[in-house]
Amino acid sequence: MPNPPRPRVAALTATALLLSCTLAGCGGDSHDEDLPAQKLSWKDCQAPSRAEGGGEAPSPLPGGAEWQCATLKAPRDWAKPKGDTIDLALIRAKTSGPKDRRIGSLVFNFGGPGGSGVTTLPAFGTEYAKLRTRYDLVSFDPRGVGRSAPVECLNDPQLDYYFEQDWTPDDSAERTALLNNTKEFNAACEDNSKKMLPHVRTTDAARDMDLMRQVLGDDKLYYFGISYGTELGGVYAHLFPEHVGRAVFDAVVDPTQNSEQGSLGQAEGFQLALDNFAEDCTSKTEDCPVGDTAQDVKDRIAKLLADLDRKPIPGIGQRLLTQTAATNGIAQALYSKDFWEYLVEGLQQAYDGDGRVLMLLSDSLNGRSENGEYSNITAANIAINCADDKPRYTAADVERRLPAFRAASPLFGDFLAWSMVSCTDWAVPGAADHPDVSAAGSAPILVVGNTGDPATPYEGARKMVEALGPGVGVELTYKGQGHGAYGSKNSCVQKAVDGYLLNGRVPAAGTVCS
Template sequence: MPHSLPPRRSSRRARPRAGAVALVGLSLAVSLTACSDDSGGGGDGPTNGASGSDPRGQSLSWKSCQAPDQAQGTGDKPSPLPGGTRWQCATMRAPLDWKDPKGASIDLALIRAKAKDQGKRIGSLVFNFGGPGGSGVATLPAFGDTYETLRDRYDLVSFDPRGVGRSAPGEKNSRAVLPHVSTTDAARDMDLLRQVLGDKKLNYFGISYGTELGGVYAHLFPKKVGRAVFDAVVDPTENSEQGSLGQAKGFQLALDNFADDCVKQGEDCTIGNSRDAIEKRVAKLLKDLDTKPLPGLGERRLTQSAGTGGIAQALYSKDYWPYLREGLQQAYDGDGRVLMALSDAMNGRNEDGSYSNITAANVAINCADDKERYSMADVEKKLPEFREAAPLFGDFLAWSLVSCTDWAVRGAASHPDVSAPGAPPILVVGNTGDPAPPYEGAARMAKQLGKGVGVEITYKGQGHGSYDSGDACVRKAVDGYLLNGTVPKAGTVCG
């Protein structure tokens, strides 16, 4: 049975490091910067030391950030921002079980960069970059330059959600933590974070799965929503089967767009002279890898699952497309190193050979959220539909449906409730070329949030997300809303 790559939901992907292909054995693995509290907070499981106390009354001790641990992805500590502002880290105590808020507690890892103009500061802007399973503590500083304009009036803040990175990853105490890693639990953590930060409203920027988390927060706390932006939007109306099928279609669309772009390069496109030729050649490569893996990095070999994962990783961003062209050509020549490096990035493999906990956390959170449980026979019945939707990715995403089979914790619901009557406008940004999640989710999210709440705008582009594309129209709409409160006209089209 194939491995379930990529995850059913997805997160912000790091850009390839300049020159990485040439300098590190053709490896595209990116060392994401991250940090941790000097006190070593964010342990493996719950503690009872704070039992009986109200977590809302705690104060955070912000300290300089250290290098990330294995669960966060390893690497160097984050570099200062333009102007010399340094990243700060802290640990927030949260209830393990929100039904017993004064019982056992867990530690959540936080990071922030203070606003440039404290006199015009609006408050904090909290980020979640998706996954589920992505470390916000690692990702925010890696993309700090992307959001530098927003730091004019906000402290930029992110966190490792419970079960992720350094926030109670559950590697040694899974039995205690697994029942409490749902998106609803994380949304309640965000409201605690809002209070501990001293903000009357939660100003929020959610990307990919982060839009689902933001939608759940808005449903639970509509009166506490400040200015919020959802980018690369999850479809909240879909169950896990529908979501996986939609993602399969999204990756197929991204592959089509990649192939079309390659053909436009003329002689520089050495992997085929038409979309059909390129995709047939890719399909043959993956079929051959099933029985004849290629030499990869070190002693490892590029298998079919690794090759598929590497291709999927590259389709998250148009910035990766040149590397995908090179990786495919080298694979046709018998060298699987570039595709394996891309696959390593997809799976959270660290440069020292260890793995972050992004995949484990992804499964745990998905299984806590998703009610459906599928059998092998169920998947066999659904394979034809998945294969028709996406010949290259259909099998992998269909088999991802058994990830929660026989899981120790019951799932919460078929899909999240994001209705938020009474909430202020939430900006919902969809990218027509987004592979995961597909563009159609933006309109459905806007509708589910409710009339007068969801304000949809469209970016006609490629890759995962819109704001980080640099498109001036998207930036103007998002920055104008977050910095000045100017709500763009619903239906605005950029790109």
């Protein structure tokens, strides 16, 4: 978890698959082009690029519907809309229903920041089959991500080393090493992506979405934002309230927090998820294989991590499972209750000296494929966060705050506290302490909070509703586990979301699903 405290879409997509300058900012000159009038050329999708995570081209949907891909031109610098352009990668599945029932395009952002919508939407496309009866399903790689002028920093061997470093320094030597490695990462981002770094803010991506809305031919933006996608949706609603159609925010980022508060909230959220995992495992009728009581489960995990800090164990190939990788792997498994069985298996193996499963989980969080190639999710995640977030923290700042982080989470506190130095010495200043999502005049936005969400704690949903302003945000609570609610397949949540997006029925504020 060495990245800044924003939810990571990789936690869902990569684990579901568990058991340079071609597009890197190289747009054309667009001085005479009317970008809203451009026509998209939809074609069969290629296999995902290396920056998108690699793999095979998306398979057809049930019934044979093919995924189609296109490229949208957008200004590199929205302050110079007639200047150089970049290419943004889009994907869609056309509506399965009759044309006279079609509402428009439903645009998805699955989070990150840094997640590729072009690869994520096909991975979960069948979950949105009902929504496809009245919408074209559309997603995209936001600027800086995947095929859309991707930010590039370190190469694959360098990233292996970067993720192996100790993110919980115990002495001055380890602290110096961490700070030096962070500085080298940030310098590599500037060297390899200097032209894009000032232009990957969430406000830039929101303007891209409004251009996308126009080119897709919709008077309103119909939107489904998950995780960081809720922040992007909130920023869009602030900038273009009159263009908001039906929108859903699921797994909601708290828009009132600065980066330190976001990190602390995640420490509390992941600790809650760990507590829930331990309680679940030990409350079942059969014996829990990783502890006799919930506290015993957590004590054994703490001992494992302390042992790995002193002596890593064999992982995958020549790589060792370090304390950092094991903590990453545990966090990855806590993103969804469906992944808890992998956590049990990984812990059992690690206690026997085998780190393979926890390393697989860690690799998926970091965007590393089986062949050792990394997507650009980490580079994009850090670049977007650092461009968005104004605060810059020193090692002394972190050390002063460590007691609060350790109180929030004995297991994750140190990791998330030290993640705050990720933007130190960044080449581009941060835009603000937190995003502005006030959206007076917007259509209603359904805001779904999950009481057991580790990455975007439940309280963020209420804060988003308040920040959107009176008459805009409509809160729905899901009493469940994991990151997000709609993907849990809870029938109450899905009925409420589908009813709004398909038929415009706004649930009563304060609706609770369990």
